[in-house]
Amino acid sequence: xxxxxxxxxxxxKTRGQQVTLRCSSQSGHNTxxxxxxxxxxxxxxxxxxxxxxxxxxxxxxxxxxxxxFPNYSSxxxxxxxxxxxSALYLCASSLGASSGANVLTFGAGSRLTVL
Amino acid sequence: xxxxxxxxxxLSVQEGRISILNCDYTNSMFDYFLWxxxxxxxxxxxLISISSIKDKNEDGRFTVFLNKSAKHLSLHIVPxxxxxxxxxxxxxxxxxxxxxNKLTFGTxxxxxxxx
Numbered sequence: 001x002x003x004x005x006x007x008x009x010x011x012x013k014t015r016g017q018q019v020t021l022r023c024s025s026q027s028g029h030n031t032x033x034x035x036x037x038x039x040x041x042x043x044x045x046x047x048x049x050x051x052x053x054x055x056x057x058x059x060x061x062x063x064x065x066x067x068x069f070p071n072y073s074s075x076x077x078x079x080x081x082x083x084x085x086s087a088l089y090l091c092a093s094s095l096g097a098s099s100g101a102n103v104l105t106f107g108a109g110s111r112l113t114v115l
Numbered sequence: 116x117x118x119x120x121x122x123x124x125x126l127s128v129q130e131g132r133i134s135i136l137n138c139d140y141t142n143s144m145f146d147y148f149l150w151x152x153x154x155x156x157x158x159x160x161x162l163i164s165i166s167s168i169k170d171k172n173e174d175g176r177f178t179v180f181l182n183k184s185a186k187h188l189s190l191h192i193v194p195x196x197x198x199x200x201x202x203x204x205x206x207x208x209x210x211x212x213x214x215x216n217k218l219t220f221g222t223x224x225x226x227x228x229x230x
Contacts, residue, residue: 004158033216042119042204042220043159056217090158094216102216103149106158 002027004107006091012113013081021076021110025093032074033104034066035090043090049074086114118142119207121221129229134192136224138205141186145207150179150190153202166210195228
């Protein structure tokens with residue numbers, strides 16, 4: 001079975017720009033979650049998508065948005081980039097959306113640097 | 116407000132000895148706890164979990180202990196092996212989130228197992 005793949009692995013943007021990060025979920029998984037991991041911190045929950053709809057959101061502003069496609073892949077979009085958005089963005093997939101007991105399978109992440 | 120705390124940023128142990136990683140939480144709504152392991156340039160991988168109805172869960176060399184009254188859990192690795200060298204994240208969630216796989220992570224503990 002294929003794992004979670006993310007692209008791009010690294011990218012550099014400047015303040016005010018917009019970025020799109022992509023994620024392919026593990027085969028058989030129908031739910032995708034996105035996490036932001038700042039340097040020296042643990043991953044922080046951004047939001048989750050299930051059946052192509054946002055299903056749970058963390059403490060992130062509306063300029064963080066996402067999509068889930070019929071094949072369960074997903075995109076994270078960040079508008080009006082700020083320096084503090086520099087982080088590793090992790091995508092995780094799982095089977096099921098309602099239980100905290102679901103085990104998440106993470107991708108290797110996309111490292112975003114905002115200058 | 117850090118709801119999941121890992122107060123030791125690093126831990127060094129000798130091969131063959133026991134590694135004990137600690138985690139404290141403050142949110143009484145958490146009733147499911149997980150440990151993830153992360154190697155450089157890879158995503159976090161699930162290691163072991165425990166629900167609040169148990170006080171111990173064991174999987175091979177890995178055992179997680181939960182003390183609900185103290186809001187404390189620990190991960191024991193016996194015997195420790197050089198391949199266990201990684202960052203270990205403690206994570207917590209309510210089992211019935213109703214809105215996603217929203218895990219709250221600690222800041223991680225870097226474990227180094229020396230020969």
